[in-house]
Amino acid sequence: MSKQPSSHRPRKRFGQNFLTDEGVIGRIAAAINPQEADHIVEIGPGQGALTETLAPTGCRLDVVELDRDLVAGLLAAFSVYSGFKLHSADALKFDFAALTDEGERLRVVGNLPYNISTPLIFKLLENASIIQDMHFMLQLEVVQRLAATPGSKHWGRLGIMAQYHCQVDHLFDVPPESFFPPPKVQSAIVRLTPRSESPWPDCSESELGKVVQAAFAQRRKTLRNNLKGLVSAGQLESLGIDPGARAETLELDQFVDIARGLNA
Missing domain, CATH: 3.40.50.150 (Vaccinia Virus protein VP39)
Incomplete structure (x- = not known):
């Protein structure tokens, strides 16, 4: 009806x-x-x-x-x-x-x-x-x-x-x-x-937003290219993340790991 x-x-x-x-x-x-x-x-x-x-x-x-x-x-x-x-x-x-x-x-x-x-x-x-x-x-x-x-x-x-x-x-x-x-x-x-409690209390939302925006700036490009100036290929590798991967393959936890390392 x-x-x-x-x-x-x-x-x-x-x-x-x-x-x-x-x-x-x-x-x-x-x-x-x-x-x-x-x-x-x-x-x-x-x-x-x-x-x-x-x-x-x-x-x-x-x-x-x-x-x-x-x-x-x-x-x-x-x-x-x-x-x-x-x-x-x-x-x-x-x-x-x-x-x-x-x-x-x-x-x-x-x-x-x-x-x-x-x-x-x-x-x-x-x-x-x-x-x-x-x-x-x-x-x-x-x-x-x-x-x-x-x-x-x-x-x-x-x-x-x-x-x-x-x-x-x-x-x-x-x-x-x-x-x-x-x-x-x-x-x-x-x-x-x-969420009543964040699973990532030590992650800055603004830093996460910065990483995610850069990572998806050009979807067809690799993390190495999109995150240049923010995170080095070596830093990504130290987190167990392939710099040659595209952003769409990463889990939320992995974006959080990158964001945590921005000011480390």
Whole structure:
């Protein structure tokens, strides 16, 4: 069963494709499993398809919506819930930490447009310490990159940095016909759960980011070439890493080992 689209015309510049499939909405809600004690932040609620499943639980619900034409409808539909608060803002510039009380962690959900998904995920990873979990609808390719394993064509900077911070679970795929208008690509739901304790407490995130960015700067080149100026071939060999290998063959632990050695 699908909802009928409203009179609001989806805007291309906001990357709007509204989820209308009730079955998919139900599966996402079940995956999130919202509870009254939760503090949930929904990014890009659109016409409120998912908001309808979150607000009635009695949770504290902050929604961040960029399209001002959708604000009145969201307020009319959900202001009746005492825990609901709408922020008319750009999620890329939004201060998520300002929403939290002492010791509280947020549950973040959203249907993220392709054009902002990667920078927004990196922004949220910077706030991982105040986040309990994240459930996102993303383009399938982005989810494949987040959940990738070494040796695959999807393994790269996004997956490595996401997995440094979080457990990543590719939950299920969503076909184009579940949206209005139907996008030209497949979508998928992913869960990101920040690690309660880092397995690599002695690794600097900024150094790791520097290594990973350089290593994947030109995917077809070897580590020897891409990491020139950062790490020598001899240093790589001392870590048991072949300087002639390509970045996509390395495990996360091996990138961590290289990063640890930068200032040694």
